[in-house]
Amino acid sequence: MFAKMIFSSLLTISALAGSAFAAPFNPQTQSLDRRYISFNNWHGLSSLSGFDNFYGSDNFSGEISTQVVEQETEVVCHSLSVEIIQQKLLVLQEMAKQIITEQICDVETQTIVFQQYISASSHFTSDIMHTSGISAGYDSSIVSHYSGLYNSDGSLSTSDLGISGSDVGKSVIVPTGTNWNSATSPSSVQAAYTAAQSAISGN
Template sequence: MFSIRLASILVLVSAALATPLSAKRQPWDQDLINLYVRDANVSLNNYAGLQSMSGFDNFRGSGNFDGSQNAQVTVIEEQQTVCHTEQIEIIQQKLVVLQEIAKRIITEQICEVETQTIVLEQFSSGLTVFQKDISRTTTKQVGYDKNVAGLVGNLTNSDGSLSTSDLGFNGTSVGSNTVVPSGSNWNNTQGPEAVQKALSAAQAAANATSAS
């Protein structure tokens, strides 16, 4: 294994030295970093010695930080779920509620800024994976785990405080009861370009906001 890794490193170094400067490739040491990241299952268990990070990888497993490695099993429903167009402001309201609940969970139930940062990154990276699903750049169908989504009512207690109960599932099981709503306007001919244009427009709006 060591000899294989050493050979890979030598190949990368040789390629970097042989590449003309006009090619503007990244320094070869960045290639080595990328090689390490691809090959390694980075563990965040007990990160920085923090008790709040104890068992972090038990949820999704090392090497599955964003949940993209989860298996997907679609559910055949007796009555198929069909998407329908709702007023955009209502959609935005619902998503902001989920956003603020996420903020509440992170700030009320995590005290270390390091753990807050890592958990927030895991949360956002999971949504990035879903964006790739919508773009049809993954092998996953565009849907949601109905069992996990059905637990939203268990996030708070009857008095409105945040629940501290175990919700009874593991991160690796997310996707094993996937519902795929029908009715999307996606088609394989125009869909990829349409999604890319929409994503570019949204990113431009976000960049303009952050720059102001």
């Protein structure tokens, strides 16, 4: 279970490294028609057939507002060296690139799918910062499919995993043991976020 926790957390965080929050929707300057775009067969691309079925045309980034926490399962956070975490994140980063470049041949579809991946993962930042109303955890049911990504010979699997974006949040494990303090952590995580964003902007 701990291995699953690490895999899920790293998969989510790997996408965060290259992403900042998107600007909030402003009804005075944006219309819903402009915000909600259907990408099914966008610009005639057959590789985007069924794209909207995953999260829905009105939820491009897969944002969730509710979650079902597995109360009977307890997982405790165990800190590892940050360099080990960075190593694992690097592997997951390159795995995402492999999946996109080996299994999508239209560069337009590569672009849209990767932007969706980054956007969907970016919501985890507000979970960590305790500003979303969603606990910082992972869906154990989704994580259980990680072994289906590769074949026994090391090549990428082409199998349908039988899951959808709407399944996220139905079987959530929230690890305990972090140093969150309701009195001091809101300001400290904001400082950490600001410092990280400054580092990104400086690159």
